[in-house]
Amino acid sequence: MTDAYIWTIIAILGIGTYLIRFSFLGLIAGRDLPEWMLRHLRYTAVAVLPGLVAPLVLWPSATEGEVDPARLCAALVTFGVGIVTRNVVAAILCGGVTLYVMIWALGGA
Structure with missing residues (x-):
């Protein structure tokens, strides 16, 4: 080329x-956008975010594409806290803390 x-x-x-x-x-x-369009636009982040996060959890480059228990655990904690609290910031913070604690507990990844 x-x-x-x-x-x-x-x-x-x-x-x-x-x-x-x-x-x-x-x-x-x-x-002004119609109400039906505004209702659908609320779900844009919910539709896009899993597509961005899933490869980082399932095939992380930090472990050369191998599934990592620390990242899976952090993703599950983030998901659980998000469902229970309905608070994005709390879910992200709990997931981040879980990730670093798990990495430390498992001896680095």
């Missing part, structure tokens, strides 16, 4: 992502 080809692909992808964002932010900005 030539440098021009790679830069052309980068430019096309940049323009594409700009247009995707502009279609939502630029064209709709300043207008």
